[in-house]
Amino acid sequence: MRRAVRFVIALVFGLGLLTWAGSVIVHGTTREWFEKDVSLRAQLAVSGARRGLVANWDQQHVVELATLLSDIAHDERIMAVAACAADSSLLARTRDFPAELSCASMGIHVRPDPEAPAAAWQTWNSVVELPGGTVHVSAIPLLETERPLGYLVLVHDLSFVERRAEQTQRYLLLAFGFLALAASAITVVAARLSWRGWSNELRRILRSGGHRPEFQPILRDVHELVGRIAAEGDAEREGGMWTPQRLKQTLNRHLHGERVVVLANREPYVHQRAEDGRTSVMHPASGLVTALEPVMRACSGTWIAHGSGSADREMADRDGRLRVPPGEESYVLRRVWLTPEEEQGYYYGFSNEGLWPLCHIAHVRPSFRSEDWKHYQAVNEKFADAVCAEVDTDDPIVLVQDYHFALAPGLIRQRLPRATVIMFWHIPWPSSQRFGICPWREELLEGMLGSSILGFHTQADCNNFVGCVERFLEARTDQEQHAIVQHGRSTLVRPYPISLEWPARWQQGALTVEECRAGVVGELGLAPDALIGLGVDRLDYTKGIEERMLAVERLLERFPALRGRFTFVQLAAPSRTIIEQYRQLNERVEFVAARINERFGKGAYRPVVLLRAHHEPPTVFRYYRAAHVCYVSSLHDGMNLVAKEFVSAREDEQGVLVLSQFTGAARELPEALIVNPYDLDEASSALVAALNMSAEEQRDRMRAMRAMVAEFNVYRWAGRMLVDASRLRSRDRLTGRLTDHLMVAAGLRP
Numbered sequence: 001m002r003r004a005v006r007f008v009i010a011l012v013f014g015l016g017l018l019t020w021a022g023s024v025i026v027h028g029t030t031r032e033w034f035e036k037d038v039s040l041r042a043q044l045a046v047s048g049a050r051r052g053l054v055a056n057w058d059q060q061h062v063v064e065l066a067t068l069l070s071d072i073a074h075d076e077r078i079m080a081v082a083a084c085a086a087d088s089s090l091l092a093r094t095r096d097f098p099a100e101l102s103c104a105s106m107g108i109h110v111r112p113d114p115e116a117p118a119a120a121w122q123t124w125n126s127v128v129e130l131p132g133g134t135v136h137v138s139a140i141p142l143l144e145t146e147r148p149l150g151y152l153v154l155v156h157d158l159s160f161v162e163r164r165a166e167q168t169q170r171y172l173l174l175a176f177g178f179l180a181l182a183a184s185a186i187t188v189v190a191a192r193l194s195w196r197g198w199s200n201e202l203r204r205i206l207r208s209g210g211h212r213p214e215f216q217p218i219l220r221d222v223h224e225l226v227g228r229i230a231a232e233g234d235a236e237r238e239g240g241m242w243t244p245q246r247l248k249q250t251l252n253r254h255l256h257g258e259r260v261v262v263l264a265n266r267e268p269y270v271h272q273r274a275e276d277g278r279t280s281v282m283h284p285a286s287g288l289v290t291a292l293e294p295v296m297r298a299c300s301g302t303w304i305a306h307g308s309g310s311a312d313r314e315m316a317d318r319d320g321r322l323r324v325p326p327g328e329e330s331y332v333l334r335r336v337w338l339t340p341e342e343e344q345g346y347y348y349g350f351s352n353e354g355l356w357p358l359c360h361i362a363h364v365r366p367s368f369r370s371e372d373w374k375h376y377q378a379v380n381e382k383f384a385d386a387v388c389a390e391v392d393t394d395d396p397i398v399l400v401q402d403y404h405f406a407l408a409p410g411l412i413r414q415r416l417p418r419a420t421v422i423m424f425w426h427i428p429w430p431s432s433q434r435f436g437i438c439p440w441r442e443e444l445l446e447g448m449l450g451s452s453i454l455g456f457h458t459q460a461d462c463n464n465f466v467g468c469v470e471r472f473l474e475a476r477t478d479q480e481q482h483a484i485v486q487h488g489r490s491t492l493v494r495p496y497p498i499s500l501e502w503p504a505r506w507q508q509g510a511l512t513v514e515e516c517r518a519g520v521v522g523e524l525g526l527a528p529d530a531l532i533g534l535g536v537d538r539l540d541y542t543k544g545i546e547e548r549m550l551a552v553e554r555l556l557e558r559f560p561a562l563r564g565r566f567t568f569v570q571l572a573a574p575s576r577t578i579i580e581q582y583r584q585l586n587e588r589v590e591f592v593a594a595r596i597n598e599r600f601g602k603g604a605y606r607p608v609v610l611l612r613a614h615h616e617p618p619t620v621f622r623y624y625r626a627a628h629v630c631y632v633s634s635l636h637d638g639m640n641l642v643a644k645e646f647v648s649a650r651e652d653e654q655g656v657l658v659l660s661q662f663t664g665a666a667r668e669l670p671e672a673l674i675v676n677p678y679d680l681d682e683a684s685s686a687l688v689a690a691l692n693m694s695a696e697e698q699r700d701r702m703r704a705m706r707a708m709v710a711e712f713n714v715y716r717w718a719g720r721m722l723v724d725a726s727r728l729r730s731r732d733r734l735t736g737r738l739t740d741h742l743m744v745a746a747g748l749r750p
């Protein structure tokens with residue numbers, strides 16, 4: 001309270017000072033305006049009477065002249081008027097003309113040089129202090145064609161100007177005073193109603209109401225909620241970069257350090273047995289793993305996934321568990337085993353031949369088979385059971401990942417009604433028209449609405465999802481909360497654009513850009529001054545690899561100077577190779593690469609180097625650093641982390657990103673050269689522009705993109721979802737408690 005009083009006193013004093021300064025300025029200004037006004041009126045009065053004045057302007061007509069002057073003086077503000085001849089003798093004057101003023105004293109101002117021509121005569125205005133008060137005097141020449149007849153002196157009473165200025169000043173003081181009081185009052189009220197003030201106030205109320213024992217449990221929850229909201233406000237205000245430590249703190253602060261359970265099809269570490277019998281660990285080529293693994297290292301908990309590696313079973317315990325990352329062991333990997341039939345139906349069939357093409361506009365027709373659907377349902381059940389086996393509370397936090405598990409949120413909700421389920425959909429969500437072709441569209445939507453929070457990369461994906469729910473389900477959309485309400489439960493639908501850890505783990509101890517480039521040049525047998533283009537993808541038809549090759553072909557057609565100098569290196573990890581469309585893509589990409597090499601290759605020079613293999617992250621990182629330009633040409637992509645990885649690898653602030661407009665990343669990285677990958681002329685123009693771009697422009701663009709990826713990194717992505725989840729948990733706990741108490745009070749529950 002004392003602080004508030006001090007603040008108000010300071011505010012009033014400050015505003016008072018301002019008011020005083022303001023009123024002085026306003027007084028001067030209003031007075032100036034009034035004087036200008038008076039001068040103008042004098043001019044008008046003279047010109048109105050001009051004809052009569054000219055006709056009677058001599059000693060013979062002094063009576064008529066005096067009458068004319070009296071007429072002019074009828075204006076309430078003109079005190080007196082005098083007519084002076086050209087030689088400054090008095091012709092006539094009104095009765096009240098001040099004796100202190102004479103024609104001679106005015107004349108020298110009207111005609112400073114008596115020899116000067118008539119045109120040089122000038123009107124003179126001045127404020128004069130007289131014993132009776134301040135007056136304004138205007139001496140206005142009277143000319144007849146070019147002949148100066150003399151001048152009129154008009155005396156204005158200025159006391160009204162003073163009166164007006166004082167009145168204005170008074171109103172102004174009043175207005176400022178009122179404003180000061182209102183601002184103080186609003187500030188005090190706002191301060192008291194701010195989060196902190198509000199929470200303190202509520203705490204005070206709670207303390208005073210806390211003597212009733214039946215309210216103790218609910219009050220405890222309200223206390224906790226209020227405290228948490230205040231803490232969240234503090235955290236938001238803290239701002240700054242999201243780091244693993246901050247994510248961990250967020251988890252501790254908001255979720256009491258609860259363990260997070262991740263459910264994803266892909267495991268972060270795959271154990272493979274080579275032909276020579278040795279076991280190795282592989283990091284799969286997957287955007288989901290790239291993003292989520294650093295989050296799990298920061299949060300700890302359990303990652304449940306399909307154990308797909310040939311040596312996975314022997315590296316895990318009886319229950320399929322092991323601690324990872326190897327050597328660091330900060331979280332548990334729980335492997336779930338699938339039969340070949342389950343893998344075929346759930347993974348290759350329904351997920352990758354049905355949902356994947358359904359969600360991507362890449363001109364591949366989705367296939368929906370009921371046997372695949374049955375496997376999909378059964379595997380979702382199996383994983384939901386695994387989640388329940390891994391959790392140690394009845395309200396765990398479960399992060400369900402991607403299109404392989406659309407049914408899992410609903411199944412987990414059935415088993416653990418109080419769980420907080422966050423589902424993140426890593427690929428685009430189609431329009432309702434497109435989604436409508438799926439025979440099990442309602443079941444999929446119902447399953448997903450088992451989530452507490454449903455996240456997509458972009459707002460457009462969220463809108464499409466909400467559109468599908470509105471079209472195919474009976475559910476209410478809560479526009480304000482961005483939520484869907486069904487069966488009395490609500491699911492928040494929000495965009496959380498995914499990103500990378502920052503700085504990249506592989507940066508530590510990495511070779512310099514020059515060393516990386518020299519290494520790649522040597523390895524691939526390129527010319528020392530070679531210009532290197534780069535593509536990095538799973539071999540997937542959504543990534544537009546074929547279109548990328550065609551753009552390179554067009555580039556070499558249009559710009560012959562690049563032949564022999566430009567090489568495009570494509571790292572392509574084989575993916576889903578048992579699916580026919582993927583096999584066909586593989587062949588087409590190989591065919592186009594071979595054709596380009598045949599057309600433009602010469603001697604040892606090959607314009608396209610196709611490295612069809614999985615590469616471990618440090619190798620991919622080395623290629624990013626070696627490249628002059630990285631081309632991401634997806635036909636449709638939820639986000640695309642390759643674009644962000646290229647940016648994160650270039651702390652030298654050089655290198656150009658050419659990016660498809662059909663990626664989620666294009667919305668976040670407008671400094672890339674954004675292209676339509678289907679338009680080969682546009683894409684090849686962008687490639688040549690990238691290769692010719694000045695070092696300064698490269699630096700400016702790369703710097704802006706790096707700032708973006710650094711700030712909106714993957715810790716922030718996870719942190720925002722977890723903070724939203726903690727708010728929901730607090731709210732649900734509170735409403736749950738409240739319902740319990742009301743039921744007890746109504747005698748419906750003992």
Ligand code: ADQ
Pocket residue numbers: 284285286287288290291426427498536537538571572573613614615616617620637638639640641642645
């Ligand atoms: P993906 O379709 O897997 O991800 P993307 O985001 O580009 O696509 O991530 C690919 C990852 O695989 C990158 O980390 C990349 O380094 C790695 N990779 C690619 N080729 C490789 C190779 N030859 N060898 C080794 N590693 C390779 C899905 C969605 C995306 C979304 C992510 C994350 O399709 O739109 O960005 O999930 O949500």
